[in-house]
Amino acid sequence: MTGFLLGGGMIVLGVLLWTQPQHHAPLGVALVLTPLASFLYTNLCGLLLGIRGRVRNANGVSGGVD
DSSP states (O other): OHHHHHHHHHHHHHHHHHHOGGGHHHHHHHHHHHHHHHHHHHHHHHHHHHHHHHHHHHHHHHTOOO
16 A cells, blocks of 8 residues: 555656756655655565564464463
8 A cells, every 4th residue: 555655656746846847856855765665665564564473473383472
């Protein structure tokens, strides 16, 4: 979901950059940071959910406290 939202944000920022060239510096910075944020959110969220699942699974197999 986050990837779609940030992808849509990139499209909006691109259109704004095209229609309002006087704001090219802040829009350019935002356009550079948006794909980086998309990559981090998408991959980091999957990593953290995977780690959480493995920890819960190992805890259940070993008979640990829930």
